[in-house]
Amino acid sequence: MRMVIQRVKHASVTVDGEITGKIGQGFLVLLGIGPDDTEEIVEKMADKMMRLRIFSDENDKINRSLSDVDGELLLVSQFTLYGNCRKGRRPEFLSAARPEIGLTTDIIVGFPGETEDDFARTCKLVERCGFMRLHVFRYSKRPGTPAAIRDDQVDPKVKAARSQTLIELGRRLTLSDMERRLGTIEEVVIERPGIATSES
Numbered sequence: 001m002r003m004v005i006q007r008v009k010h011a012s013v014t015v016d017g018e019i020t021g022k023i024g025q026g027f028l029v030l031l032g033i034g035p036d037d038t039e040e041i042v043e044k045m046a047d048k049m050m051r052l053r054i055f056s057d058e059n060d061k062i063n064r065s066l067s068d069v070d071g072e073l074l075l076v077s078q079f080t081l082y083g084n085c086r087k088g089r090r091p092e093f094l095s096a097a098r099p100e101i102g103l104t105t106d107i108i109v110g111f112p113g114e115t116e117d118d119f120a121r122t123c124k125l126v127e128r129c130g131f132m133r134l135h136v137f138r139y140s141k142r143p144g145t146p147a148a149i150r151d152d153q154v155d156p157k158v159k160a161a162r163s164q165t166l167i168e169l170g171r172r173l174t175l176s177d178m179e180r181r182l183g184t185i186e187e188v189v190i191e192r193p194g195i196a197t198s199e200s
Helices: 039-051 116-129 156-180
Strands: 002-008 011-015 018-023 026-032 062-064 072-077 104-109 133-138
Touching: 002 039, 011 072, 018 072, 104 116, 104 156, 116 156, 133 156
Parallel strands: 026 072, 104 133
Antiparallel strands: 002 026, 011 018
């Protein structure tokens, strides 16, 4: 959980020309929630924020909290607080909470040259992304491709073990996603067998 707290005399949020939130003296808080944040963490951070003594008292000393001055609070969701710019020039936001988004992916295991470290990093990335479903398949040689003639092929038993590890990880992530959605109402698209046509 990450917060940017600004002491303000007044603040407001405008969306499409309409004021959606407005306060007088108090805190304007940009709030970023991560996927690992729990209710306990939120309560602890909220309590700490409310007790921050950054308002002046009658002696002009920074000694009063938001509660002491009967201040107001304006929270603004800001997932960009989790922007990661350590690599490359384009920030990524995988560490930000994604409550309504479900991501799926396909993963090849055992591509020639894949090391134990490579596989461990793949597993770590999968967990970090929190994919709701994985499609895992083992690399197999395709005649005429550069990979097929490489001399660093991965042992079939190793490929099988890595595949099973990722499949089990995917099942855990799928279950976690389903549990997270319990009690919610979701919009769905129902696909039916049919014939696709196009015109150019």
